[in-house]
Amino acid sequence: MFGNSRSRPITILLALIVTVIATILLLRRSAYHREYAPSLRNLEWRDINFVHTTDTHGWYSGHLNQKQYQADWGDFISFTTHLREIAHAKGQDLLLVDSGDRHDGNGLSDATKPNGAKSLPIFIQQDYDILTIGNHELYEFENSKAEYDIVAKHYNTNYVCSNVEYEVSEGVFKPIGNKYKYFTTPMKGIRILALGFLFDFRRNNDHTRVKPISQVIEESWIGDLFSEFTPDKVDLIVINGHIPVSHDWEELQTLHTFIRKFYPDTKIQYFGGHSHIRDFAVYDNKSTGLQSGRFCETVGWLGINTNISQSSSNSAVSNIFTRSYIDFNLHSFMYHTGITSYEKFTTQKGQHVSQQIKKARNELGLETIVGHVNSNYYMDYVSITHPKSVFKLLSDKILPTLKPTNDFIELSSERIIIINTGSIRYDLYKGPFTLDTEYIVSPFRNNWVKLTVPKKYAVGVTNVLNSGGYILNKKVDNLHLLPPQQRSPRYITSKIPDGSRNPSQKVFQSSEFSYSINEDIVFESKQLTKGYVTHDDFGDDGDDTPHRAVVTHKVPNVIESTCLDQDSSDDTPTDLIFYDFIIPNIIWALHELGFEAEKSQVSFFSSDYLGKLLNEYARNDKF
C-alpha cells in the first residue's frame, strides 16, 4: 500500500514536511488572532438570518497587507459553516446571499485567461442559497460565458437573475440562471419568493441582454408570477440586486412600489451592491435593504423576525429587522461563532479552500516581486494634489511614460492624457510591488486611443467631465464613469486631518472612509483602528468593529496629464489620449464644448494599460 521499502522513507519524510508546514500555518493563524483583538459589537439573531457578500471582485485571498481584512475565502467558509450550525441549533434559519461582481480587482481573478479561471472554482465552494449577477460578469463575453457555464450551472436553482439573458445559440437568448426561486426554509418553514436584478447596465457584451427594471415590471411574466404566488403563499420576499440600496438610486424604489401593489403587507428584504459601500435603507415598516461593501472587507448580517405582526410605527422596524457589518477577519469570524481556538474554528473544507488559494497564487506568481514602492499612495485619504495621492502619481509620473505602440502612429506636438479615476480600484502600498499589486490597483486591460482636436477644445474636456456629476453619465449612455462610491455622498462628523477633534465639523465624504493606511493600523485593543464608520438608516452602530473614522477627499471623474506649449495658438492640433472605455464620454464633452467628433475619428494609440505602466515603473526602480 505504501510502495516498496526504498520509497517508504521518502513518503514518511514528505508526510512529515506536510505536517510541519500545516502546523506552522495553523500557529501563524492563531498568533495573528491573538495579535488583533478589538472589542466587538454582538450580532443579533432572529427567526431568519442572512449572511451577505457583494462586489468581492476576486479578493478571495484576503487582504494580505491589511490585518483587519485578512481572512481568506476558506476562513469565510468555516465561519458560515459554524453560523449555520448555531442557527439550526437555535431552531433558526441562516441563508447565504451574494450580489455579484466577482471579477476585476485582484490578481487571483484577473491574472488568468479567461478571467476567473482559477477564482471562480474557489468562489463556488461557498454554499450560497441565493446569488445573482453583477455588471463585471458582463463587460467581456468570456466572463459571461464563465458565469453561465460555471457559476450559474453550479448553483442551479439558487442562481436567481430576473433581468439578464445569455445567448445560448445564435440569436437565442435565455435567462442566465432562474428568474425566481420559491422555497421553504428548513428550520422555521418560512416561504420565500426570491428574485434577482442587475441595475440598468448598458455596457454589456453583445451576447447578453439586460432589461431595465422599468421594462421588466411591464412584462406579463412578473405579474403572472406574483398572481400565482399570492400573499397567503409568501412569508418573505427577497430581492437580490446588483443595485445600490440607497434612497437616491431610483431603480429599487420603482421595483418596491410595483411589488407593494401585489404584496401590501409582506415583509420584503432587499440585498444590494455595486456602489461598494456599507449601507442599510428602510423602505417602509416591513421592508429594508442591506448592502455589504466590497472586496471581501465586509460580511453583511441581516436578521428578520418573521412572526412579528405589522405595525405602522417606524420604531417597530428594528423589532423586525437587524443588521451588522462584520469586518472580514478571523477575530470577527471567531468572536461571532464563540469559538476561541483557530484549530476548532477551521473546518476541513475551509482549510482545503485556503490551500487551493495558496496553490493558485503560487501558480500565477502573484507574489513575485517586480519592484518596490517607496510610499503609500492613496485614492481619497489625501487630496489629489498631495504628494501621496495615487492620482498625482499618475498624472506627474506614470502617464507621461505612455508611448504609442508603434512608430507609424502620427503624433501632434502637444498632448493631453485623460484617465477616468474609476479605473483605479485601490490604494498603492509602500513595499513590494507584485503582479497582484498591478491587478489590485488597476485591473482593466483597456486600450488607449487618440483623437486630435484643436487645443482650445482639448484643454476643456477634463473640466466638462468633472463638472457634470452623475447626470452627465446618464446622458452618455449610462457609462458610470464616476467611481460609484462617490455618487451618494454622506455628511459625517469625523476626525479632521491634524488629529484634533471638531465634533461640529461636517466632512464631505462618501458613506465610507478610507482606512487603508498600513502604518496607521494599531494593534492595541484599547485604541480603535481606522476603518469604516457607517451611518445608515438604523444609525451608526452597525459596524461590528468600532473604528476611528478618517477624512476622505472628493475624487473627480477624470484626471489629466498634459504636455502643452503655453505659447502655442488655440488652434494647435492637440492629441487627446484616453481609454477606449470612455470614448462616448469624451465625444460628449467635446460636443458640450462646441466641437463635433465621431467614434470613427478615434484611432488606436497603445495597448499599454495602466497596470502595465505601473508594473514597468516599479520594474525600472522608479518609485
Ligand SMILES: O=c1ccn([C@@H]2O[C@H](COP(=O)(O)O)[C@@H](O)[C@H]2O)c(=O)[nH]1
Ligand atoms: O473597463 C472598465 C470597466 C469598468 N471600469 C470602472 O469600473 C466601474 C464599475 O465598477 P463596479 O465594481 O461595477 O462599481 C465603472 O464605473 C468604471 O469606473 C473601468 O474603468 N474600465
Ligand SMILES: [Zn+2]
Ligand atoms: Zn463592484
Ligand SMILES: [Zn+2]
Ligand atoms: Zn458593479
